[in-house]
Amino acid sequence: MIKLESLTKVFGHKPVVDSASAEFEKGKVTSIIGPNGAGKSTLLSMASRLINKDQGKVFIDSVSLEEWDTKELAKRLAVLRQANSITMRFTVREMVSFGRFPYSKGNLTAQDQEVIDQAIEYLDLTRIQHSYLDELSGGQRQLAFIAMVIAQDTDYVFLDEPLNNLDIKHSLQIMKNVRRLAHETNKAVVVVIHDINFASCYSDKIIALKQGKVVAQGSVEDVIQADTLERIYETPFNIIEQDGKRMCTYY
Template sequence: MIKLKSLTKRFGQSAVVEDASAEFEKGKVTSIIGPNGAGKSTLLSMASRLVSKDAGTVHIDCREIADWDTKDLARHLAVLRQANSITMRFTVREMISFGRFPYSQGNLTDDDHLVINQAIEYLDLTEIQNKYLDELSGGQRQLAFIAMVIAQDTDYVFLDEPLNNLDIKHSLQIMRNVRRLAHEMHKAVVVVIHDINFASCYSDKIIALKKGKVVAQGDVESVIQSDVLESIYETPFNIIERDGKRMCTYY
C-alpha cells in the first residue's frame, strides 16, 4: 500500500497541494478527480517523487519514498505522465521494451522478451508491434505507452490523464485495461482523470481535490453524489443509476 500523509506543495506563496492524505491499495483502481488547477497531477507527482514535497510523507510498503533507491523504486512504481514527447523514431515493440530498463539496463534477456510479449498481447497490440509510433493514432500510441508501463511489472501504476485527446473507443479500451491491471494482476492503479463518468464506472475508490485540498474520498457511492460533486465543481449535477453504475448528467 502507498500512504500519503499531509502532503503539501507550494510554488511561491501559493499552496498547490495542502495537507493532503490518501491511500492507494493493491487490487484497486483509485481515480483522482477535481477541477482544473485542483492539484491532481502535483499530488501524483509528489507521490512518485517526480516533484519534491514541502511537507508530509509518502510511504510505499511502509518505507518512506525518500529512502528508496531509484532503481529499486522503478521496480515497484511505474508512472505514465501527461506529456510523452518522443523525438526519436521507435516501433511499438521498442517503446514497450523500455519498460524493462529497471531490470535489464538495456540488455534484454529472454525473460524480458517474454514480459514484453505478454504486455503486447495484453493490450492487443500484436498486429501493430512493428509499426512506428508516428504511424499510429493517438489512441494507439497511448496504448503502447500503457503497455510499456505494464512491461515494467510494478505493484503500483500511476497514470496521469491517460485519456487526454482520445476518442470514446480508445478511452473505453484504456479504462477497461486499467481495471484489468488492478483486478486481474492485483496492482494498485491510480488515475488522474477528468471524466467523472469514467471514474464512476471503472474505479473502486475516488479521491476528489479542490483548490489543493482533499475534499472527498471513498467508494464510488459515497463520492458520486450530486451534492458532493456540486460542491467540488460548483455546477449542478444529476445522478442516475444504470446497470448498477452511477452516471452523471449536467444541466
C-alpha cells in the first residue's frame, strides 16, 4: 500500500495541495478527479518523488519515500506522466523495452524480451510492434506508453491523465486494460482523470480534490453522488444507475 499523510505543496504563496491524505491499495484502480487546478497531478508527482513536497509524508509498503533507493523505487513504482514528447524515432517495441531499464540497464536479456512480449500482447499491440510511433494514432501511441509502464512490472502504477485528447474507442480500451491490470496482476493503479463517467465505471475507489484539498474519497457509490459532485464542480449533476454502474449527466 502507498499511504499519503497530509501532503502539502506551495507555489509562491498559494497552496496547490493542502494537507492531502489518501491510500492506494494493491488490486484496485483509484481515480483522482477534480476541476482544473485542483492539484491532482501535483499530488501524484509528490507521491512518486518527481517533485519535492513541502510538508507531509509518503510511505510505500510502510517505508518512507525518502528512504527508498532510486533504483529500487523504479522496480516498485512506475509513472506515466501527462506529457510524453519523444524527439527520437522509436518503434512500439523499442519504446516498450525502455520499461525494462531498471532491471537490464539497456542490456536486454531473454527474460526481459519475454516480459516485453507479454506487455505488447497484453495491450494487443503485436501487429504494430515494429511500427514507428510517429506513424500511429494518438490512441495507439498512448497504448504503447502504457505497455512500457506494464513492462516495468511494478506493484504501483501512476497514470497522469492517460486519456488526454483520445477518442472514445481508445479511452475505453485504455480504461478496460487499466482495470484488468489492477485486478488480474494485483497492482495498485492510480489514474488522474477528468472524465467522471470513466472514473465511475472503471474505478474501485475515487479521490476528489478541490483547491488542493481532498474533499471526498471512498467507493464509487460514496463519491459519485449528485450533491458531492455539485460541491466539487459547482454545477448541477444528475446520477443515472444502469446495469450496476453509475453515470453522470450535467447541465
